[in-house]
Amino acid sequence: MGIMSFLRERMGTILVVIIGVALFAFIAGEVITYGRSFMSGDRNTLGEVAGEKIAYEQYMDKVKQNTEMFMQQSGQSSITPQITDYVQENSWNQAVGQIILKKELEKLAIVVGTDETKSMVSGNNVSPQIAQYFTDQKTGQLNRQALNNFLSQMQSAKPNDPMIQQWNALVASLIEGKRSEKYFSLVSNGLYVNSLEAQDSYEAKNKLAKFTYVELPYSSLADNKVNITDNDYQAYYDEHKGQFKNTQELRSFEYVSFNASPSKEDTAAIKTQVEKLIPEFKASTNDSLFVQVNSEDKAPLAYQRKGQLEPQLDSVMFTAAPGFVYGPYVANGSYRIAKLVDSRVGPDSVSARHILISAATAGGIDKARANADSLKKLIEGGRPFAELAKNFSEDKQSGEKGGDLGTFGRGAMVPSFEEAAFNGKAGDLKIVESQFGVHLINVLSQKGSSKVVKVATVDKPLVASNKTQSGAYSKAQAFLGSVSKDNFGAEAKKQGFAVRNADDVTGTASALPGLDNARELVKWAFNKAEKGDLVDQVYTLGDQYVVAHLTKVKEEGTLSLADVKDQIKPEVLLQVKAKQLSSKLSSALNGASNIAQVAQKAGAKAVPVENIVFANPVIPGLSLEYKVIGTVFGMQPNKISKPIDGSHGVYVVSLNSFQNPPALTNTVREKQQLSQAITQQATGRLIEALKDKANVKDYRYKFL
Structure with a gap:
């Protein structure tokens, strides 16, 4: 029972260790690159990492573990589609991370010796993951006797005992965690900050600039007065093409949903059902049995102190007499009635x-x-x-x-x-x-002593009637019969239905805007449909009936201009405005000998600012302006800059003066701060480099 108790009570934490320790920084990393290709004939391969396959069963076991862990830690009996997405992504990241890290550790022959393992489990340097289970609550110190007793039980347990197997998995995860720690230490120990870098960092934070600027804000030109040409789009696209790399296939579609949630009539009918139970509930002499027979939620009755009940009940049950029935009231999607079974003064x-x-x-x-x-x-x-x-x-x-x-x-x-x-x-x-x-x-x-109450609650979920559901479905079916892939939007508008868009959907998405349970629709979009296709059936997603039309497919790789045209329109608009405003400021610069004259000729103000540092490139009252502040710190005093395309507008600046900080006589502290920042960045950059090199391929959309 010691093994059972230990593992049962600590299962959530153990799962965290098993899943998390060996992965180190990978778990918190960004979503791994998705792949579109699929190995012909291999129906069990969910993905590939550096040529190594991830089996479907392997991945699903990990998803199951993570789901159970989440439910244990959150106390929830079910999870939402959004949480499902999160768990699946985490599980995928873990599977990918384990393979990548394993290959790196094997390549460098990083091992954890027997003595190191013994030290982590029972020696002078017991791992915190183990020590926390055997800490004396009174002293806060490790209880060596309890730990040794437990280890003795492990030695006498049968090899096929699932508990000993999980204990061995825990120890194995600690070993992998130690190997990971050594690997990342190799990287961080190889980083170095020299004195020149420390000096630059010090000046960037402490050297003060005083300058004057003239700004023509982008907002001074109305959007509808600016004409964007195809050449403008093409120029912006060519200049920023590297930003449009699509790491996974994405699909977009438009849809019309028909609501099948409970109507007013349905709600009234359920309320009536609950109201009819009140006389029998009041007369009941076995409230626990009454709850079991009549309630959807059959939770056992227990005494509760103030603050533990639902808000509606907490305010009335502690002043009521036994037998009092409250309701009907609505809570958690159900109509409920509650009866005060008993109240007493009991210990805290x-x-x-x-x-x-x-x-x-x-x-x-x-x-x-x-x-x-x-x-x-x-x-x-x-x-x-x-x-x-x-x-x-x-x-x-x-x-x-x-x-x-x-x-x-x-x-x-x-x-x-x-x-x-x-x-x-x-x-x-x-x-x-x-x-x-x-x-x-x-x-x-x-x-202690306080009043506690035992409350019996009967609930009836608010669900739609067959009439409501069939009515919504009939409307959806009729709409599907009236549209084609060429007139979807126009026909929806004609019939008065709102069209919603789901843009850039991933192949593993479970939820969409307005649709929580959209997995089946996503599977249709990725596994059955081509661009322009209309669904071949009405999809039932929760309490919605949905008709959809696939509008766009973005393949993996560099996206075309057509794919990103809508996305880049705001930036292209600013670029076109910047050309016009730059031309205006260039004209104002002609013949001007100082910044005040530039402002006067441009019809703007010359605004002085001071105490600006390179490390925090903010113009007070405006925004971050990297180009502007960078230009200032590269100027000579009393010179006027050319027009600068900034984030908020187009600028011309004139440097008045710099105020240099006291000389940096000791670079140790500056080096330490800069080294710490570089080390934190290095881990993330290393992970991204390993991901890119691993050529990760993700086929999950074909399975989930």
């Missing part, structure tokens, strides 16, 4: 110990209860509880401490355990069942 926290008897080990729940009853009689006869807990409890972690569970508040234990611990009194011995087996509980003490 309890100290207790227990002996756990597993039904599986005992040969059934009845035998487990009989064993617990025998132990209870022995204790009542004078045998020490602590002795029996150490010898018989299958929760070895608490058993080694005489069964002591420490002090816990409400909500920390399973309902049946909590009921016994909080509703008894100090000294009580109670036997209860839970999903873990049979517990013999000894209540040691109870602290």
Whole structure:
């Protein structure tokens, strides 16, 4: 039970270690480059990294682990499509990262020796991931005896025991984490900042510039007064072509959705159903059974303190009398009614110990209860509880401490355990069942005193009726029958339906704007459709019926001008404006001997600024202006610049003076700061370089 308890209670953390430690910085990295090609005939290959295949089962196991970890840590019983997307991307990054890192470690022959491993697990340098499980809560120090006892249990466990297998996986992940740490240390230790770099950095942060500028803002030209030609688009595209590399295939489509969510009539009907239950609920003498029979959510009843109930109930149940029924009210997509079953004054926290008897080990729940009853009689006869807990409890972690569970508040234990611990009194011995087996509980003490209530809640989800669903579906089917790929938008407008766009959708997306459960539609777009195609059926996505039209396909590689024309239009517009404003400022520069004359001729103001540093290129009241500030720090005093295309407008500047900082006599601190910044950047850049070199190919859109 020590192994079971250890791994059961720490499973979320262990998964974090197993999944995360060996990957180091990869997990938090950007989404890995996607590939479009697919190996003919290989139906199990989800992707490739540097020629090594990622199997579908391997990836799905990782997704399952990460999903379970998220649900354990968040306490949620289900996850949204957005979280699904996040988990899948994380799992993919982990799979890719493991392969990339493994190849680098093997290439450099980086190993972790036996002595190093022993030091991490049981030596003088126990890994924090292990130490946290065996830390004495009172002293905050590692409990060596508990750790050694646990390791002894590991040695005697059977090799095929799943718990020992997971423990071995944990140790293996620590070893891989140590190898990763050595690898990244090799990189960071090879970085160096010299004195000249330190001097430049110091001056960039401390040298002050005082200058005057004249600006003609882009907003001074109305967008509709500026004519953009094809040559303007082509010039901008050619100049920035390197920015238009598409790392994965993207698809765009337009769609019309027909809402099948509950109507007012549906909502009223569900409310009526709930209202009809109120008289029977009030008269019920077995509220727990009533909830099980009539409620969608069949959560067990438990005492709760103020602040633990839903807001609507928290304000009324603590002043009501038992039997009071509140509602109907709406919460979490359901109509609900709630009944105050009982209220009492109870302890805020309890100290207790227990002996756990597993039904599986005992040969059934009845035998487990009989064993617990025998132990209870022995204790009542004078045998020490602590002795029996150490010898018989299958929760070895608490058993080694005489069964002591420490002090816990409400909500920390399973309902049946909590009921016994909080509703008894100090000294009580109670036997209860839970999903873990049979517990013999000894209540040691109870602290605090506050009012608690037991509330039974019956809920009915707000769902659409068949009439509502069939009506929405019929409209969608009729619309699909009336449109073609050539008249989708026009026909939708004619019939009064709003057309929505989903642009640059990835092959693994699960959600789209306005559509949370869009996976099937995305699969159609990537696996069945070509540009211009119309869906061949109405897609049911959650409470929406959808008709869609594939409008654009962006292949992997450098995108064409046609693909990015809409995307670059705002920047092209500014570039065209910049030409016009630069021409105006160039005319103002002719014959001008100072910045004030330039401003007067351009119909603008000469604005003085001071205390500007190169490291923070902001013009007060405007924006970041890298080109402008860069020009200033490259000028001679009393000179006037040529027009500069900035972020906010077109500028002309005149440097008044520089104020140099005190001489840097000791470069050590500056070197340290600069080195730290470079080291942080180096890790990310190294990862990106390894990704590019690995030639990652992603075929997930064909599977998920």
